[in-house]
Amino acid sequence: MPKGETPTDPRDPPQTVEAFRNRLMAxxxxxPRRLQQCADxxxxxxxxxxxxxxxxxAQGAGVPPSAVMRFCQEMGFSGYAEMQRLFREALSRAAPDYATRLANLKAGGAGQPATLVAEFVEAGRQSMEALARDLDESALNQAVETLSQARTIHLAGFRRSFPVASYLAYVFDKLGVPAVLHDGVAGLGHRSTLQQGDxxxxxxxxxYSEETLSLAAHxxxxxxxxxxxxxxxxSQVSGLADTLLTVTEIDFGAFRSLSAVIALALSLAVAVAARRET
Amino acid sequence: MPKGETPTDPRDPPQTVEAFRNRLMAxxxxxPRRLQQCADxxxxxxxxxxxxxxxxxAQGAGVPPSAVMRFCQEMGFSGYAEMQRLFREALSRAAPDYATRLANLKAGGAGQPATLVAEFVEAGRQSMEALARDLDESALNQAVETLSQARTIHLAGFRRSFPVASYLAYVFDKLGVPAVLHDGVAGLGHRSTLQQGDxxxxxxxxxYSEETLSLAAHxxxxxxxxxxxxxxxxSQVSGLADTLLTVTEIDFGAFRSLSAVIALALSLAVAVAARRET
DNA sequence: AGGAAAATGGAATATCCGTTCCATCGTTCA
DNA sequence: TGAACGATGGAACGGATATTCCATTTTCCT
Structure with missing residues (x-):
């Protein structure tokens, strides 16, 4: 670097985690090898x-500390401390007083309704995290593929799954995707409407509800x-399905908040609608 | 403390945030004054x-650092470092690699189904936080009070609210609470079943759906x-309701994950059932 | 193959932070 | 009112951690 030009060093440091991620990809x-290990x-x-x-x-990356130091500077920071500050601020903004508030609600006493809210919120949050963590992307893509090619989509879900199925029916209707909700209103299914191409x-x-299993078998x-x-x-379902989308829903007491299931179902619906339009 | 008894010092430190909070309240x-400032x-x-x-x-509490130090020891820790460790561990368990995973999903590309999942999960999480933050406890208690005294609970919810209503119907049934879901199956409501004491x-x-508003008016x-x-x-609803429970559901695109609504509804149902049994 | 430039690892250094200690102040009880 | 005990604040200490520097190795180009 003979001239005043120092192309790598005096860049302004990333101000957001987003910007950090971008520079990392760039x-x-x-x-060099060691720096790449750090980046990875x-x-x-x-x-x-x-x-x-x-x-x-450094230990995690399998490099000496000085390599990490160089990596930080390569990313535009003055050093590790400055880089760490970015992530600490992001972290404290992410959980402002939410955790405290939750704890306060819980502390209200076991019988309090507000305590229940805190518990269900917590269960829902964990379920969401589990969904994001364990999502099988290829299964999801396959599901979208299958459903978007169907002439009509049949929705089966009873008892605790019924809310999800009925919400999907609403969403598909809004999106202009032909879908039938098998609600068993008159005591019999819509079994005869299942046709080739659906x-x-x-x-x-x-x-697992008997109705759903038998419908799937049919x-x-x-x-x-x-x-x-x-x-x-x-295990009972896996034999009956071409594509298996799994969700771990954490429950509190005997009931589930359904949040993760609905999030996944909604994504599926919107993706299918988008796919069909192209 | 003349004998071997030192009632305040050599206690075992709190192992969880929960335990920490308890000791704090105790x-x-x-x-003494400065220590109390720290505690507050x-x-x-x-x-x-x-x-x-x-x-x-120390600065936040308006005391010298040594006071904070004493406070930590009063809480049963050897010092500030040990106390901080407790909260750091809680924090890192709270956000394992969930944030990273979400970002990766989002980075997959705008058209990818997995990106949608990330967006809906994010919307759901925000909704949950908003619920915990803004929950009106007294309104909730009042709602529980009202519903638990009812002979029969009537559930009204159509279109996008129908899944919530139907889930409540399921839950109330499980809990042995008499509840009627107004589903309008045969084209007419169950209006005539609304009776004194319900x-x-x-x-x-x-x-707001017309059916729900008119049913409330009736x-x-x-x-x-x-x-x-x-x-x-x-605003349209507030005039028709004796108790108003509000939820801010963040939406992504045109659709909502319903997670906060369901969490609140579930809490309400369980609290009502518990209340009726006593 | 030889030399220059870049990269690397480890030791030395400087900084920051937790912790301790002690002198002073206030409070309480005899 | 005075003595004893606890509380308080600040300064000094010690440990840990970020940072820098330099000798050595590796890589790349001629």
């Missing part, structure tokens, strides 16, 4: 930075592809 | 501890108390 592939490790454990020391990050979306969780026999939205341990 | 009121500040800014230094906490739980969000005229579960800006 640098990817054009870094940081990319996959970005949330560790806020609470780790240089030595810990697809079945079966939503069921343990204990669909398979008819040659209608079955997408199942269920919990991970669904 | 100590409240029986601490810590109680209201518990989430700051994980990322702050002694000096920062209560109506009306679930509706903008744009209930009022009949002398049946109305509990409304709706969004904060519900």
């Amino acid at each position: 640098l990817n592939g054009q870094l 490790h940081v990319a996959t454990h970005m949330d560790h930075i806020a609470l780790s020391t240089v030595a810990q990050v 697809a079945l979306l079966a939503i069921t969780f343990a204990p 669909a398979r026999k008819t040659g209608v592809p079955v997408v199942a939205l269920t919990d991970p341990a669904a | 100590l409240n009121g029986q601490l 500040h810590v109680a209201t800014h518990m989430d700051h501890i994980a990322l702050s230094t002694v000096a920062q906490v 209560a109506l739980l009306a679930i509706t969000f903008a744009p 209930a009022r005229k009949t002398g049946v108390p109305v509990v409304a579960l709706t969004d904060p800006a519900a």
Whole structure:
């Protein structure tokens, strides 16, 4: 760097985690070996930075501390401390007083309704996190593929799954996607409407409702592809489905907040609608 | 403390945030002035501890650092470092790599189904936080009171609110609470079943469905108390309800994940069932 | 193959922070 | 009122951690 030009050093540091991520991707592939190791490790454990020391990050990446130091400067920071500040601020903004508030609600006393809210909120949040963590992207893509090619989508979900199925019916209707909700209103199913070229979306969780299982079995026999939205341990269902989408819903007491299931179901619906329009 | 008894010092430190909070409450009121200042500040800014230094906490509480030090020991820790460890561990368990994973999903590309999941999860999480933050406890208690005294609970919710209403019907049934779901199956309501001594739980969000509003109006005229579960800006509803429970549901695109509404509705149902049994 | 430039690892250094200690002040009880 | 005990604040200490520097190795280009 002979002239006043120092192309790597005096950049302004990323101000947001988003910007950090972008620069990380931009640098990817054009870094020396050790620096690349740092980049890789940081990319996959970005949330560790806020609470780790240089030595810990270095050990995690399998490099000496000085390499981490160079990496920070390569990213535009003056050093590790400045980089860490970014993540600490992001972390404290993420959980402002929400955790405190939750705890206060819980502390109100076991009998208080507000305590129940706190518990259900907590269960819902955990379910969401589990969904984001464990989502099987290829299964999801396959489900979208299958459903978007169907002439009509059949929705099956009873008992605790019925709210999800009925919401999907509403959403599909809004989106202009032909869908039938198998609600069993008159005591019999819409079984005869299952035809070649359709697809079945079966939503069921343990204990699996008999109606849903038999409908899925019937669909398979008819040659209608079955997408199942269920919990991970669904051994009874796996044999009946072409595509298996699993969600772990944390429950509180005997009841589930359904938040993760609905989030996944909604995504599926919107993706299918988008896919059909192209 | 003449004998071997030292009742305040060599206690085992709290192992969980919960235990910490308990000891804090137990100590409240029986601490010297400066220590009490520390306790107050810590109680209201518990989430700051994980990322702050002694000096920062001390400044926040308006005391010298040594006072904070004594406070930590009074709480049973060897010092500030040990106390901070508790909160750091809680924090890192709270956000494992969930944030990273979400970002990765989002980064997949705008058209990807997985991106949608990330968006809906994010919307759901925000809704949950908003619920915990803004919950009106007294309104909730009043709603529980009203519904638990009802002979029969009538559930009204159409269109996007129908899944919530139908889930409540399921839950109430499980809990042995008499509840009627107004589903309008045969093209007419169950209006005539609304009787003195019953209560109506009306679930509706903008744009408010005509059926729900007119049912609520009818209930009022009949002398049946109305509990409304709706969004904060519900001016049309406020005149029709005796108790107003509001939820802010963040939406993504045109659709809502319903997670906060369901969490609140579930809490209401369980609290009502518990109340009736006593 | 040889030399220059870049990269690397580890040791030395400087900074920050937690912790302790002690002198002073206030309070309480005899 | 005075003595004793607890509380308080600040300064000094010690440990840990970020940061820098330099000798050595590796890589790349001629």
